Amino acid sequence: MIDAKKKPLLSGLLILFLAAMIFANIGGNMYSGLMPLYLKDLGSSISQIGLFFTISQIVPLFLQILGGWISDTLGRLRAIAIGSVFGVIGFVPLVLADSWGWLVLAVAIGSVARALVGPSFDAFIAEHSSEENRGKVFGITQTIFMIVSVVGPPLGGWLAQDYGFRVMLLAAGAFYFIAAVMRIGMAREAAKTETGTKTLSFAGLKSNLGAMFGLMFSGGLITWILLTDGFRDVSFQLSGNLFPVYMQEIGGLSIQQIGWATSLFGLCMMLVTIPGGWLSDKVGERFGIALGMALLSGALFLLVNIPQGNQWLYFAGWALAGMGVGVSTPAYQSLISKAVPQHLRGMAFGLFSTSLGIVSLPAPWIGAQLWERFSPQFPFTITAIAILLSIIPIWLKFKLPKAEEKSEEAAVAAVSS
Numbered sequence: 161m162i163d164a165k166k167k168p169l170l171s172g173l174l175i176l177f178l179a180a181m182i183f184a185n186i187g188g189n190m191y192s193g194l195m196p197l198y199l200k201d202l203g204s205s206i207s208q209i210g211l212f213f214t215i216s217q218i219v220p221l222f223l224q225i226l227g228g229w230i231s232d233t234l235g236r237l238r239a240i241a242i243g244s245v246f247g248v249i250g251f252v253p254l255v256l257a258d259s260w261g262w263l264v265l266a267v268a269i270g271s272v273a274r275a276l277v278g279p280s281f282d283a284f285i286a287e288h289s290s291e292e293n294r295g296k297v298f299g300i301t302q303t304i305f306m307i308v309s310v311v312g313p314p315l316g317g318w319l320a321q322d323y324g325f326r327v328m329l330l331a332a333g334a335f336y337f338i339a340a341v342m343r344i345g346m347a348r349e350a351a352k353t354e355t356g357t358k359t360l361s362f363a364g365l366k367s368n369l370g371a372m373f374g375l376m377f378s379g380g381l382i383t384w385i386l387l388t389d390g391f392r393d394v395s396f397q398l399s400g401n402l403f404p405v406y407m408q409e410i411g412g413l414s415i416q417q418i419g420w421a422t423s424l425f426g427l428c429m430m431l432v433t434i435p436g437g438w439l440s441d442k443v444g445e446r447f448g449i450a451l452g453m454a455l456l457s458g459a460l461f462l463l464v465n466i467p468q469g470n471q472w473l474y475f476a477g478w479a480l481a482g483m484g485v486g487v488s489t490p491a492y493q494s495l496i497s498k499a500v501p502q503h504l505r506g507m508a509f510g511l512f513s514t515s516l517g518i519v520s521l522p523a524p525w526i527g528a529q530l531w532e533r534f535s536p537q538f539p540f541t542i543t544a545i546a547i548l549l550s551i552i553p554i555w556l557k558f559k560l561p562k563a564e565e566k567s568e569e570a571a572v573a574a575v576s577s
Contacts (some may be wrong), residue, residue, distance in 0.1 A: 174288050177237075178304050180342040181281060184247070185305070187335030189312025190319070190328060191254075193422045195263075196404045197415060198325050204260050206405065210528025212260050213401040216267040217524070227275030228283075229368050231506030236284040239506070241347035243276030244340035251333035255326055279509040286497035286505055295445070298490035299437020306433060306486075309426020317419020372500075372507050381499050382508075384557035392453075392550050394523050401524050402531060402539065403463075410536055411466065411474050421478045428482030429489075437490035445495035446558035450551045452488025456481055460544035464537040495558065 191198070199209050231239040250269035253262045282298075289297035319328035375382040407413045407421065440448045459481035466473045493509075500508040527539040 171288060174285070174301070176342075176346065177284060178301060180339045180346065181305060182307055182339075183342065184244070184277075184336050184339035185308035186312045186315070187332035187339070189308045189422075189426075190316030190332040190335070191325075193313050193404055193418070194316055194320055194325075194328075194415065196401055197320075197408065197418075199260050199263065200405065201325060202257065202260055202263075206402070206531055207525075207528050208260060209402070209405065210525040210531075212264065213524035214522055215264055216271075223271055223275035224279070225369070225372070225507055226365075227272075228279035228505075228507035228509060229365055230276060231280040231283060232368060232503055233364055235347075235350065236280040236287070236506070237343070237347040237350045239276045239280045241340075241344045243273040243280075244336075244343045246270070246276070247273035248333070248337055248340050251329065251336065255329045255333065279506040282493050282497070282509040283505040286493070293441065295437040295440030295448075295490050295494040296434075297437070298493045299434040299440070302437075302486075302489055302493075303430050303433040306426050306430040309429060309482075310423050313419040313422035313426070314416070315419075317416040317422075320419075321415040368504060368507055372504055375500060375504075375508075381495075381558065384553060385496065385499070388550050388553045388557075392547060394546070402527060402536075406536055406540070407474060411471060413471060413474060417471070421475050424475055425478040425482035425485075428479045429486035432483045432486035433490060436487035437494070439487065440491040440494050444559070445491040446554055448491030449488045449495070449558060450554045452484045452486075452491070453547050453551050453554065455484030455487065457484075457544045457548040459484060460540055460547070464540040464544070 196209050199212055204212065227239070227243070230242075234242075246269055250266050250273060252266075253269070254266035257263050257266065285298060285301050316328050316332065319331055376386055377383060404418050407418050408415070413421065436448050436452070439451075459477045462480065463474065463477035466477070496508055497505060530539040530542070
C-alpha cells in the first residue's frame, strides 16, 4: 500500500511518450497558426482562405472515428507510429506548395496522421493513470505538452518573417522527423512484449461502431457532450482560422508579434492546466469546463473590441483565452475517459478531440462570407456568444452519477450483444 502511494504520477514510458509528442508538435505549432498567412502569401483571398479550411475538414470527417478504432485495435503506440509516417510525407507538398491546392493535399495527408495520433494520445494517458488522479495526470501532461505552444509559434513567426515560409516549414519538418523516429522505436519495443496478434477486421469495426453509436444516442452524458461539442465547434470554425489575418489586417500586428501572442496563449494555458486538473478531481469536471468556456468567451469579446492603437490588449486577450482552454482541457479529457469503456476510448477521443462533423463543414467558408459581407468582427462575435451559451448545457448535463453510468454501460452491452 505504501509503495502504491509512492508510485510517481508519470511513468518513464509516459515521459518518453511526451518527449516525442513535444518534438512533433513544436513542428506543428511553428506553422499551424500561420497557415492563413501562408495562404495569403500564396495569393489567396479571404473567401479562398475560408474555402480552404472548409475543404480541409473533409478528410478528417471520415478518418476521426476510424483512427480511434485502429488505435483501440492495434494499440496506441503502433497507431501513433503509423500516423507519424503519414505526417512526415505530408510535409513534402507543404514545403513545395505554389498554390493553395497543394496545401489541400498536404492537409489531407496530415489529417491521416492526426486521426491516428490524436485519439491515441489521450487514450494512452488515460490508461497510464488511476481514475481518482486522472484529472491531475491530464493536467500535468498537458502542462508539459504545452511547451510546444510556447516555443513553436514565436520560432515559426521569426523564421517565416526573416527567412520565408519555406525555410520555416523545413525546420518544422525536421522537428517532426525526429519525433517520428522516436515513435517508431517505441512501437517496435512495445511489439516485443505483446502477446497475441492484433488485426483489423470489418467485424471488429462494426462491433465497436455499434457500441459507440449506442452511447451517442442513449440520451445520456455522451449524447450531451456530442451535442454541446458540435454546437461549439460550428461557432469555433466560423472564426478561428481567420484570427491571424484579423490580427494582421485590423490589429496591425506583424507575423512575429502574432507568433508571440500565440506563444503567450500557450504559456497561460500551461500555468493553469495543472490547477485545472486538480480542480477537476476535487469539484467535478463540469465546473472546470464551464469556467473555461466563460473565460474563452470573455477573451473573444475583448479581442474584437480593442480600440485602435492598443496592440497590447491583443496579448491580454490571448492570455485570457489560454487560461480558458487550460482550465477546461484536463476536465474535458477526464470526463470523456470516465464516460466510455476502455476498449472504446480511442474511438471516443477520435470523435470528440477535434469534433469535425457534417454540420460544421461549411462553417469556415460561412465565416469568411460574414467577414466580407458584414464586418471582420461579426464572425468572432457569433463565436463568443455561442461559447457563452454552451455553459448552460455543460452545467446541467455534464454529470456522471452512478445511475447514469450504469444505464450507459447497459446501452453499450445491449448494442454489442
